[in-house]
Amino acid sequence: xxxxxxxxxxxxxxxxxxxxxxxxxxxxxxxxxxxxxxxxxxxxxxxxxxxxxxxxxxxxxxxxxxxxxxxxxxxxxxxxxxxxxxxxxxxxxxxxxxxxxxxxxxxxxxxxxxxxxxxxxxxxxxxxxxxxxxxxxxxxxxxxxxxxxxxxxxxxxxxxxxxxxxxxxxxxxxxxxxxxxxxxxxxxxxxxxxxxxxxxxxxxxxxxxxxxxxxxxxxxxxxxxxxxxxxxxxxxxxxxxxxxxxxxxxxxxxxxxxxxxxxxxxxxxxxxxxxxxxxxxxxxxxxxxxxxxxxxxxxxxxxxxxxxxxxxxxxxxxxxxxxxxxxxxxxxxxxxxxxxxxxxxxxxxxxxxxxxxxxxxxxxxxxxxxxxxxxxxxxxxxxxxxxxxxxxxxxxxxxxxxxxxxxxxxxxxxxxxxxxxxxxxxxxxxxxxxxxxxxxxxxxxxxxxxxxxxxxxxxxxxxxxxxxxxxxxxxxxxxxxxxxxxxxxxxxxxxxxxxxxxxxxxxxxxxxxxxxxxxxxxxxxxxxxxxxxxxxxxxxxxxxxxxxxxxxxxxxxxxxxxxxxxxxxxxxxxxxxxxxxxxxxxxxxxxxxxxxxxxxxxxxxxxxxxxxxxxxxxxxxxxxxxxxxxxxxxxxxxxx
Amino acid sequence: xxxxxxxxxxxxxxxxxxxxxxxxxxxxxxxxxxxxxxxxxxxxxxxxxxxxxxxxxxxxxxxxxxxxxxxxxxxxxxxxxxxxxxxxxxxxxxxxxxxxxxxxxxxxxxxxxxxxxxxxxxxxxxxxxxxxxxxxxxxxxxxxxxxxxxxxxxxxxxxxxxxxxxxxxxxxxxxxxxxxxxxxxxxxxxxxxxxxxxxxxxxxxxxxxxxxxxxxxxxxxxxxxxxxxxxxxxxxxxxxxxxxxxxxxxxxxxxxxxxxxxxxxxxxxxxxxxxxxxxxxxxxxxxxxxxxxxxxxxxxxxxxxxxxxxxxxxxxx
Numbered sequence: 032x033x034x035x036x037x038x039x040x041x042x043x044x045x046x047x048x049x050x051x052x053x054x055x056x057x058x059x060x061x062x063x064x065x066x067x068x069x070x071x072x073x074x075x076x077x078x079x080x081x082x083x084x085x086x087x088x089x090x091x092x093x094x095x096x097x098x099x100x101x102x103x104x105x106x107x108x109x110x111x112x113x114x115x116x117x118x119x120x121x122x123x124x125x126x127x128x129x130x131x132x133x134x135x136x137x138x139x140x141x142x143x144x145x146x147x148x149x150x151x152x153x154x155x156x157x158x159x160x161x162x163x164x165x166x167x168x169x170x171x172x173x174x175x176x177x178x179x180x181x182x183x184x185x186x187x188x189x190x191x192x193x194x195x196x197x198x199x200x201x202x203x204x205x206x207x208x209x210x211x212x213x214x215x216x217x218x219x220x221x222x223x224x225x226x227x228x229x230x231x232x233x234x235x236x237x238x239x240x241x242x243x244x245x246x247x248x249x250x251x252x253x254x255x256x257x258x259x260x261x262x263x264x265x266x267x268x269x270x271x272x273x274x275x276x277x278x279x280x281x282x283x284x285x286x287x288x289x290x291x292x293x294x295x296x297x298x299x300x301x302x303x304x305x306x307x308x309x310x311x312x313x314x315x316x317x318x319x320x321x322x323x324x325x326x327x328x329x330x331x332x333x334x335x336x337x338x339x340x341x342x343x344x345x346x347x348x349x350x351x352x353x354x355x356x357x358x359x360x361x362x363x364x365x366x367x368x369x370x371x372x373x374x375x376x377x378x379x380x381x382x383x384x385x386x387x388x389x390x391x392x393x394x395x396x397x398x399x400x401x402x403x404x405x406x407x408x409x410x411x412x413x414x415x416x417x418x419x420x421x422x423x424x425x426x427x428x429x430x431x432x433x434x435x436x437x438x439x440x441x442x443x444x445x446x447x448x449x450x451x452x453x454x455x456x457x458x459x460x461x462x463x464x465x466x467x468x469x470x471x472x473x474x475x476x477x478x479x480x481x482x483x484x485x486x487x488x489x490x491x492x493x494x495x496x497x498x499x500x501x502x503x504x505x506x507x508x509x510x511x512x513x514x515x516x517x518x519x520x521x522x523x524x525x526x527x528x529x530x531x532x533x534x535x536x537x538x539x540x541x542x543x544x545x546x547x548x549x550x551x552x553x554x555x556x557x558x559x560x561x562x563x564x565x566x567x568x569x570x571x572x573x574x575x576x577x578x579x580x581x582x583x584x585x586x587x588x589x590x591x592x593x594x595x596x597x598x599x600x601x602x603x604x605x606x607x608x609x610x611x612x613x614x615x616x617x618x619x620x621x622x623x624x625x626x627x628x629x630x631x632x633x634x635x636x637x638x639x640x641x642x643x644x645x646x647x648x649x650x651x652x653x654x655x656x657x658x659x660x661x662x663x664x665x666x667x668x669x670x671x
Numbered sequence: 672x673x674x675x676x677x678x679x680x681x682x683x684x685x686x687x688x689x690x691x692x693x694x695x696x697x698x699x700x701x702x703x704x705x706x707x708x709x710x711x712x713x714x715x716x717x718x719x720x721x722x723x724x725x726x727x728x729x730x731x732x733x734x735x736x737x738x739x740x741x742x743x744x745x746x747x748x749x750x751x752x753x754x755x756x757x758x759x760x761x762x763x764x765x766x767x768x769x770x771x772x773x774x775x776x777x778x779x780x781x782x783x784x785x786x787x788x789x790x791x792x793x794x795x796x797x798x799x800x801x802x803x804x805x806x807x808x809x810x811x812x813x814x815x816x817x818x819x820x821x822x823x824x825x826x827x828x829x830x831x832x833x834x835x836x837x838x839x840x841x842x843x844x845x846x847x848x849x850x851x852x853x854x855x856x857x858x859x860x861x862x863x864x865x866x867x868x869x870x871x872x873x874x875x876x877x878x879x880x881x882x883x884x885x886x887x888x889x890x891x892x893x894x895x896x897x898x899x900x901x902x903x904x905x906x907x908x909x910x911x912x913x914x915x916x917x918x919x920x921x922x923x924x925x926x927x928x929x930x931x932x933x934x935x936x937x938x939x940x941x942x943x944x945x946x947x948x949x950x951x952x953x954x955x956x957x958x959x960x961x962x963x964x965x966x967x968x969x970x971x972x973x974x975x976x977x978x979x980x981x982x983x984x985x986x987x988x
Contacts, residue, residue, distance in 0.1 A: 291958025326945035337743035344747025348954035468959035505735035
């Protein structure tokens with residue numbers, strides 16, 4: 032591969048449970064320690080061991096990357112299935128790392144492959160007149176695509192390692208990740224020192240694993256000595272002294288600790304559960320001297336119903352409380368959500384969308400629950416729905432979710448998705464100096480305290496347990512004390528009070544919490560979207576601006592109450608025909624939400640609902656189709 | 672001695688005249704009085720239905736929740752502020768129908784919460800449908816056809832779920848029920864009282880007359896001792912309680928079936944994990960100082976060092 036590159040795409044593939052994720056973590060940290068930006072998306076089946084899993088990464092020398100692209104420069108495969116599934120994903124002149132022991136494998140000998148996938152790949156191969164074996168695919172890539180195949184003898188490498196360290200044969204598969212990390216590092220010309228640091232951070236106290244993986248790195252480097260640095264990344268062009276490498280789940284959990292969460296409940300569900308695992312790992316919160324300054328009670332409940340309702344119970348006592356789930360679990364929480372709305376409870380629900388309906392695609396991404404978050408629940412009540420577009424935003428938004436919940440005494444749904452939850456990204460270390468904790472209007476209570484006082488829109492909140500204070504809550508309509516009341520006058524006052532908070536929230540939240548406009552002012556086209564499509568849309572906009580087309584992106588962060596006035600103001604100079612919407616759903620629901628909230632009709636829509644992330648290349652093509660006037664609606668499908 | 676507080680609220684109980692709920696309410700008020708519980712440190716959590724209204728009639732903190740969900744609410748309240756006394760009131764449909772999973776979960780966890788079951792065999796507030804404790808083929812006057820489902824045995828379910836205090840009372844024996852409630856509230860761990868409660872409007876099978884004839888006290892057997900003295904004794908006492916729980920019909924036992932003080936509570940187990948938990952409640956641990964997080968930048972970076980990568984750049988590559 033001639034010259035050096037601004038950015039390199041890497042795809043790592045292998046069976047689920049074989050260490051692909053470990054490889055991703057080590058490589059990400061090594062690259063970041065060298066000053067590169069990294070983003071890595073993890074794609075996997077709903078399965079523990081054996082199904083095809085892959086990581087798509089992008090390393091950049093110029094900026095922290097925010098989207099993925101195809102094809103990639105390097106494909107590192109642990110098994111034959113990866114070669115078959117991804118051989119079309121390697122760019123011309125790229126590199127294929129594979130295990131020579133799989134050479135003779137044929138596509139019909141791979142039981143873990145889904146029939147539909149096998150047939151699709153076989154059809155592609157047959158169209159190209161390529162035999163469906165690894166060997167033939169490798170030859171085809173080398174001959175027709177100028178791809179450099181680097182065959183490694185995985186078993187020989189592991190055998191040498193096992194002889195050197197007397198490792199039990201059954202434990203050897205644990206070192207597959209070491210081969211993948213080492214081979215990619217060698218091809219990228221990353222130093223042994225950096226790679227060893229990566230092993231050290233990954234394996235921590237298990238020094239023998241660091242030593243053995245280092246030995247493996249040397250074996251791989253010797254085997255690939257002619258190709259050391261075959262793919263050259265430019266010298267890093269941006270500088271951070273230190274950075275965080277985190278998943279979206281991690282960053283939300285970390286932010287919850289900063290926010291002061293003291294109670295978190297959950298019922299296991301993908302892709303939300305990892306957040307609670309991290310919280311539980313850090314349930315003793317310590318200051319710089321190691322002194323415990325607080326603790327988080329993390330409870331795995333019997334179901335999502337118990338999760339939401341126990342979090343509400345905790346919130347009534349004054350603890351910052353949250354629960355976390357994805358679509359199917361949220362559905363079960365909705366009755367509790369209405370109760371929280373009725374009782375003005377500050378509750379935070381962290382909602383990671385995945386592919387539905389029903390269990391749908393349990394491990395894949397989607398943004399198709401927008402309406403579920405905004406409208407779920409019987410009756411009318413105030414709720415706030417926030418979305419985050421990247422890891423760093425998710426950090427600050429998580430804290431803001433608690434502040435809003437307590438300040439306005441409303442349930443807040445923090446709407447995220449699987450792409451963010453599972454994507455590893457580099458981000459700056461957050462600056463806590465800019466973080467505020469707002470608990471809203473609190474009351475000491477005392478005899479005669481009225482929890483639902485009608486004297487102000489926000490009734491001063493005392494906690495259950497406050498001295499000499501007694502209060503009542505009920506899901507029924509109630510009077511100022513919280514006792515059941517069916518009198519029509521009280522009904523009107525209480526009902527209106529609860530809903531009219533939305534106006535206050537609209538008035539008080541700053542613009543940057545609601546909408547963020549990226550790109551040129553007075554653009555030729557405006558793309559509207561929310562959540563994790565931001566990164567790829569921003570990269571597409573940059574591409575178009577280089578071509579002389581001025582495109583801007585309007586990121587909707589506050590989904591409810593919808594910032595109608597601000598939206599209308601920002602879009603006032605643009606005709607409907609110059610506005611597009613992008614979303615991971617069939618309907619591109621944000622366009623409907625805009626329409627009902629503002630009366631503006633966005634017809635042009637780009638949609639993707641395969642469960643895989645939107646790649647820069649396909650989005651650019653899709654937007655071109657729409658801008659050129661050829662199509663009004665484009666459905667993207669790229670990805671294995 | 673004059674009670675320090677009036678435990679009766681000024682809300683009018685709108686139950687049917689003669690309802691068993693009145694007996695339970697009176698026993699509860701008397702128990703609170705005799706225990707002299709601080710109303711601000713006591714919480715009654717209820718579900719939906721006639722029994723769900725109980726908190727409004729009592730002058731302690733009251734949380735009237737969703738159908739079947741009183742136990743999860745109580746769980747969050749108690750774990751966030753373990754200093755509170757938490758008492759759950761629910762009907763048989765509420766706790767053993769829609770809320771059965773939560774009922775079992777509380778026993779497994781042995782959280783220090785008292786559960787009082789208003790057990791009348793029917794769904795009162797929706798006009799008399801068969802509840803989970805109504806026997807197969809029983810036909811109350813509100814049912815179009817005899818009950819087609821088998822009943823749940825609340826005492827047996829509580830015993831097998833891990834409740835460490837299990838008792839049964841009768842709504843119209845107020846003095847006796849009051850004592851059971853006092854014992855349950857004072858017990859450290861998950862406590863359960865099945866309260867036999869005539870529904871005078873919809874259940875003409877389990878009437879006051881029926882119970883008056885059938886009910887007898889466990890301690891009338893001079894050998895009866897439900898308290899587990901050493902943890903080795905637990906299984907023997909549990910088996911005896913199970914055996915007693917199966918008695919139903921002409922003779923129905925009330926009283927304490929089983930008490931095991933040797934099982935750690937969920938709060939104690941949390942206290943072993945969370946160094947601050949036994950002395951500082953999640954509900955009152957400071958989370959901010961002057962509007963800033965309690966965690967300093969330095970503490971943050973130290974705490975989350977596993978996620979922080981030092982960037983050395985490509986020098987010496």
